[in-house]
Amino acid sequence: MDKGEKEFLDNFRAEDYKRPSVTADIVIFTLDEDNDLNILLINRKGYPFKDHWALPGGFLQVDEESTDETAERELYEETGINNVFLKQLYTFSKPDRDPRTHVISVAYTALIPKSKLTIKAGDDAKDARLFKIKYDIDGINFTNSDLTLTEKDLAFDHKEIIRTAITRIRGRIDYEPDAFELLKDKSEFTIYELKCIHESIKNETLDTANFRKSFIRNYLNTGFCVDLGRKCKNTGKRAAELYAVNE
Amino acid sequence: MDKGEKEFLDNFRAEDYKRPSVTADIVIFTLDEDNDLNILLINRKGYPFKDHWALPGGFLQVDEESTDETAERELYEETGINNVFLKQLYTFSKPDRDPRTHVISVAYTALIPKSKLTIKAGDDAKDARLFKIKYDIDGINFTNSDLTLTEKDLAFDHKEIIRTAITRIRGRIDYEPDAFELLKDKSEFTIYELKCIHESIKNETLDTANFRKSFIRNYLNTGFCVDLGRKCKNTGKRAAELYAVNE
């Protein structure tokens, strides 16, 4: 760095410029006991959008962290887990998307097996719940045992973020190994557990034989997965072969 | 909006929170007369990274525009064109990526035929130039008739942004109709012009017959393109069939 640059930086005052707020919001997908695709939403304790449901997330700590780190931190605070599959999704930045001020949201997608999720409502939430994603004529609905949300119950532009996330994950599922992230145990799973994950993400049933063949071609023969050479006994019915993701 | 929310918003003071700056930076790709892939870089007039080469871009106008609009505006100021293929690429947010303060960069990719580009150096630039993208052992180089840049000549983390952009466009070229955006004239082009675009983006030569077949299958038979039923006469050699993107 030359003298001129040092002098410039010493005199630079960030406060002289008007700036937006930046948040990281996270679309957390998981599969429930019915193997349905679920999303984690929190019920907002304060204004704006008090009592509405929103994606977990929070403000960037300026000069301290990247938005990736904001997302990781918020995810840990919200679900108690780290070292998780977390991918940047898209950045939402319309000036009026938050009534307080101009807030840029960098959205992330996380895929987490339910067994690893310990859901707790954070500081800014009255409640945190998993919702099944249901599709009907009007668009997407979110339901669980005692609540049904429509898009109007969602805060900010979070319905748009969720739609973008679903579209993205569906586009990726056939080409990227994302589905493995939703397995209860990546080091011991059956082809049919993996098939269930693909089915709920794509929201359609898949052919057993064809799914099997593509698993063998794309993941077993490539060395991405290995055949453990033993069967899964305890599970009712016929014993299924066990596989593991090769780390 | 209820009374409580109105009161909250009236009392909300955005200045109470520390906030980052936000910019939109644009990776502008074009093809030069040799049909090589080029990128537009500007030479920085002021600090920081004075005299270094950087992506065109600029600060978000808070409360006025989305980052998409920032990118459009900057692109217009820099190249004199609008209504252009502009896609959000990725958001870069490491706290130290700009020595002034924490600056979040929302990066965009633009594909523009050279005939539509009128390059002019903006307020913050001494110079604006197209550079060929060259690959060697050390990574990517940027060259034109009188300059060769290495990654060290680039400002900020712009080499990382450019790498991300190249990877993204390569991943999309086989599945998305991005290549059509680089045609001199979308309403009158030959299959071989399109092939050249694919070749420079992928940095490999393609088989004529196979490219042709996939064009027919994916774009002609689907109605995305139409056969104009006439030939391109003026171009030396044998006359080539003309096609148009169906608007």
Next chain:
DNA sequence: CCAAAAGTGTTCATAATACACCCATGC
């Protein structure tokens, strides 16, 4: 025995890839 999960085999259409070959034109 039978429903359900687990696993195999066969077929057909479409895609990707490689490559051999012909036509038109300007130098």
Next chain:
DNA sequence: GCATGGGTGTATTATGAACACTTTTGG
């Protein structure tokens, strides 16, 4: 006449989708 761009045909193999069929297991 030959290099270059423009264009066609054919063969091989990989992939995707449809579907018929067998095996194992608990109730």
